[in-house]
Amino acid sequence: MKLYNDSKPFECDLTASKCIFWKFLPKPQYLYDKYPQVEGVKPLSEADLLPNKSFSSIVYDLPFIVSNGAMSKIKERFTHFESVEELYQANDEMLERSFRLLKKQGLLIVKTMDISHGNKQIWISDYVIRKAEELGLELIEKFILLSNLRLFARTHQQRVARKYHSYFFVFKKKSTAPLNKVKALLLDFDHTIFNTDADCEVRKNSKVKDWDLIFSKIPEYKLYDGWSEVFDDAKAKGIKIAIVSTAKKELIERTLKHFQLDCDVIIGWQRCYKKPNPKLVEMALNKLKVNKEDVISVGDDVVDKLMSDNGGVRFIGAIWDCEHEESIQELKQGTVLNSPTDLLSYI
Ligand SMILES: C[S@@+](CC[C@H](N)C(=O)[O-])C[C@H]1O[C@@H](n2cnc3c(N)ncnc32)[C@H](O)[C@@H]1O
Numbered sequence: 163m164k165l166y167n168d169s170k171p172f173e174c175d176l177t178a179s180k181c182i183f184w185k186f187l188p189k190p191q192y193l194y195d196k197y198p199q200v201e202g203v204k205p206l207s208e209a210d211l212l213p214n215k216s217f218s219s220i221v222y223d224l225p226f227i228v229s230n231g232a233m234s235k236i237k238e239r240f241t242h243f244e245s246v247e248e249l250y251q252a253n254d255e256m257l258e259r260s261f262r263l264l265k266k267q268g269l270l271i272v273k274t275m276d277i278s279h280g281n282k283q284i285w286i287s288d289y290v291i292r293k294a295e296e297l298g299l300e301l302i303e304k305f306i307l308l309s310n311l312r313l314f315a316r317t318h319q320q321r322v323a324r325k326y327h328s329y330f331f332v333f334k335k336k337s338t339a340p341l342n343k344v345k346a347l348l349l350d351f352d353h354t355i356f357n358t359d360a361d362c363e364v365r366k367n368s369k370v371k372d373w374d375l376i377f378s379k380i381p382e383y384k385l386y387d388g389w390s391e392v393f394d395d396a397k398a399k400g401i402k403i404a405i406v407s408t409a410k411k412e413l414i415e416r417t418l419k420h421f422q423l424d425c426d427v428i429i430g431w432q433r434c435y436k437k438p439n440p441k442l443v444e445m446a447l448n449k450l451k452v453n454k455e456d457v458i459s460v461g462d463d464v465v466d467k468l469m470s471d472n473g474g475v476r477f478i479g480a481i482w483d484c485e486h487e488e489s490i491q492e493l494k495q496g497t498v499l500n501s502p503t504d505l506l507s508y509i
Contacts, residue, residue: 172221175190175194176209176222209259215265217263228245266336267334270294272333276325300334307328345402345450346403346426348459349461350460350463351407381420386501395509402427405427411431438468444473458508478496479493
């Protein structure tokens, strides 16, 4: 509360139980539990009727013990799950519920711990972090609560480390919609991947183009620092890359070859379609065999943004060498990358 909530009480506890947490602390105003046990705590089903974005802070503390069959009576349900699957499922549901109920920038505090069950290690804390991040919750803090360090079992044969610590994770709901797992990148060519000013005179300013002369300028192009790393990382993760440009396809192919870069699809200059026509996005998606929700498009020009918006794909501006000064201001209205490697955090 002190560090992350301006010393204010949290607003809602979704697993209030007997409110042991709040014995020496100000209680949240809204208390729920799947199995309410004390006055003032409402059934969790009521929380599910609340509208989206109802709270600015939520706490939950699910059971972490998986019983071995002997403890399946109803009274044990407050503290035990019957199977590991149920433990995962309860965390999934609670994260999804919390995400729905949280306002943008809202805080979620999750108490959890890892366990060993049978011969298996159940890293539920790592699972919670992964799942939360997928939903659009950013981990901003881990408080680790240590208990008496009884690392060695006296009574039975020990096979794995005993787990006598638990976590209080602090997540913040991100302000942008969560991304699907990115499956492909649509990249602009000029001034996004390469500075191609070396051929400016011959390529952009002449009507009849001397292609041999233009191709001879390729070694003078500049590949912006960081792209090799991004291409390698994308390849390692199975993320496809398409280049969507008004430049001639052969020029792009030759340039990539010269700079030893690989991509999956090139949509070059088209007679019928010019940026910002979304047909270009559609052509790239069809060739890549991916859906528009799974794609990030990157470009340095407002026309790239327009094309992406028209095509329904998420756009991020590349502002390291915008050809047109006014583009920078326009792109800065949305998400931008200051260098190609900034893209790594999105993929
Ligand atoms: C460890 S207790 C919470 C203790 C609480 N923090 C306190 O201060 O007293 C776990 C709570 O989770 C609730 N619970 C158990 N299974 C659940 C499930 N599948 N979904 C939601 N809540 C559940 C139980 O009713 C129980 O009150």
